[in-house]
Amino acid sequence: MGIVIAVISGKGGVGKTTTTANIGLGIAQNDKKCVVVDFDIGQRNLDMLLGLENRVVYDMVHVMDENIGIKQALIKSKMSPNLSFLAASQTKDKSVLDSDKIAKLIDELKQEFDFVILDAPAGIESGYEHTIEFADKAIVVVNPEVSSIRDSDRAIGILDSKSKRVKDGQEVDKFLIINRIDAKMVQSGEMLSSEDILEILSIPLIGKIPEDKGIIDASNQGKPIILDKNSKAGQAYKRVASRVCGEKIDFVDVESVNSGFMQKIKGMFS
Amino acid sequence: MKTKQYTAKIFEVELEDSSSFFSFFDKNYLFFQNSLLVINGEENDSIKKYLDNKELKYIFNLEVPTQKKQKTNFEAYSKVEEQKPEPVTKTAEKVVQKSKTNLKVLDKLIRSGQEVKVDGDLLLLNRVNSGGSIIVNGTLIVTQVVDGSIRCSGDFMMLQASSKANILFHEVEVDNKLLQERLNRIELIDNEIIITPALKEKNWV
Numbered sequence: 001m002g003i004v005i006a007v008i009s010g011k012g013g014v015g016k017t018t019t020t021a022n023i024g025l026g027i028a029q030n031d032k033k034c035v036v037v038d039f040d041i042g043q044r045n046l047d048m049l050l051g052l053e054n055r056v057v058y059d060m061v062h063v064m065d066e067n068i069g070i071k072q073a074l075i076k077s078k079m080s081p082n083l084s085f086l087a088a089s090q091t092k093d094k095s096v097l098d099s100d101k102i103a104k105l106i107d108e109l110k111q112e113f114d115f116v117i118l119d120a121p122a123g124i125e126s127g128y129e130h131t132i133e134f135a136d137k138a139i140v141v142v143n144p145e146v147s148s149i150r151d152s153d154r155a156i157g158i159l160d161s162k163s164k165r166v167k168d169g170q171e172v173d174k175f176l177i178i179n180r181i182d183a184k185m186v187q188s189g190e191m192l193s194s195e196d197i198l199e200i201l202s203i204p205l206i207g208k209i210p211e212d213k214g215i216i217d218a219s220n221q222g223k224p225i226i227l228d229k230n231s232k233a234g235q236a237y238k239r240v241a242s243r244v245c246g247e248k249i250d251f252v253d254v255e256s257v258n259s260g261f262m263q264k265i266k267g268m269f270s
Numbered sequence: 271m272k273t274k275q276y277t278a279k280i281f282e283v284e285l286e287d288s289s290s291f292f293s294f295f296d297k298n299y300l301f302f303q304n305s306l307l308v309i310n311g312e313e314n315d316s317i318k319k320y321l322d323n324k325e326l327k328y329i330f331n332l333e334v335p336t337q338k339k340q341k342t343n344f345e346a347y348s349k350v351e352e353q354k355p356e357p358v359t360k361t362a363e364k365v366v367q368k369s370k371t372n373l374k375v376l377d378k379l380i381r382s383g384q385e386v387k388v389d390g391d392l393l394l395l396n397r398v399n400s401g402g403s404i405i406v407n408g409t410l411i412v413t414q415v416v417d418g419s420i421r422c423s424g425d426f427m428m429l430q431a432s433s434k435a436n437i438l439f440h441e442v443e444v445d446n447k448l449l450q451e452r453l454n455r456i457e458l459i460d461n462e463i464i465i466t467p468a469l470k471e472k473n474w475v
Contacts (some may be wrong), residue, residue: 045382064295101424145452149384149400150400150401151382153381153382153383153400153401153402154381154382154383154401156381156386157381157382157383158383160381199397200397200417202379202396202397266447
C-alpha cells in the first residue's frame, strides 16, 4: 500500500505546485513508483510544470464520474518511467468533488504506487478539505513571510481537525518546506529565519529551498528544476525527495551568504 | 440632520484631590487612550491641561446613562488610600472560588483560526499564534509567547505578549509594550490594573 502525501500551504503562490512537481520527479528518480495528482479543479497547472500539457486526454473527473478506467487517465512522464500524473479537470469546478468518489480513486492509486502526492488548491475551502481528507502525511510549503506563515498555520489547524486519519484517532505527520529563502535578506534581518518559522509552526523541517530565478524558466519549459544539476534549488528539492523516501540527509545551510567556495577562499585572506 | 451612534468605553472618575488624580493617571493613562473619561468634581484648569497633554478625551460633570453598573469601573485611589482595608469586590470573590475547582491545563499550540473558550482557569503550556484566540473568564497563565488575541476576566493573568498580540483584561486593552518581559503578571487590585514583570529573561530556565 502506498503513502498519500498532501502538499498544502493555505496561501497561494508560495510554490506548492512547483514543489509537487519536483518532489514527485525526485521520488521517481529514487526508484520508487510515484503518482502526482492535481487537486486544483478548474485551475490546473501541474500538467504544464511537468511538460505534459498536450498529453492530457482524461482527467480526474472523468475517472470519478464517467467510468473511465484509471489506467486510461494516468499519464506516464517521459522524464522518468516511475512517474505518473493524473490531471485535474479544467472545465468543472470543485463542487464536483465527493468524499466517497475520492476515497475510491485514492484507494486505487495506493494499490498501484508507492507514493501518491496530492497538489492541494490554495485556500481552505472544500477543495482543500477534500485534498487533505485521505492524506497520511502532509508537506507544508511556506515562504519566509508573516502572511504565508499565518495561512499555513490555519491550514494545519484544519488538517488536524478535518482529515479522516485524525477522526479515526491517528495523527497526520506534517513536514515543513521553507521555500524561496533569500540568504541576503535573512542575513540582514528582513526575512524571517527558519528558526523563527519552526518555532511558530512547530512541525519538523524537511527542506529549505533557496530562491532561484531559474525556476521560472524551468516552469515555462515544463522541465522541473530538479533536472538542473547546477541549480541550488534543484539540488535542495533532490535532498527533500530523498528524505521523503526515508534517507537521512543532513541539512545544507542556505541562509548564510558566504557559503560558496570562492567566498571561503576570500575569507581566508581577508 | 445627521446622527451617528458609537459604542465607546466610558470611565467615571470621582475627583477628590488633584494630587491623587495625577499620581493615578501618571501610572495608568495608557489604558484610557481609546476611551472617554467622565470626571465628577470641581472643574480644574490644571487637570484639563494635563489631560490635553496626554491626548485623553474627557468631560466634566456628567451623569452617565447606564443600565447596569459597570463591572470594571476604575476609581482613582492613591497608593496611601489603597493600604486602607478595602472590602474585596464581588467579581474578585467569585473568581477566587472558581479557581479552586476548575483549572484546565492545556499543552496545545493554538493555531490561526482556532479559538479556545474556558469557563474557569486555564494554564496553557504552548504558544498562541497570530490569528488564534483565547477567551477565559478565570485566571490565565500562558508559558510561551502570545501572538494572537486574549480575553481574560479573572483576577489575574500571566503571559508574555509580542507586538502583534491583542490583549484584553476585563475588556480593557492592555498595551503590548508593557508585556515584553519573559513573563508579566497583570492583575486587578482594588479596581486598578497593575502590571509587574514576574520573571526576567535571565532567571527563566
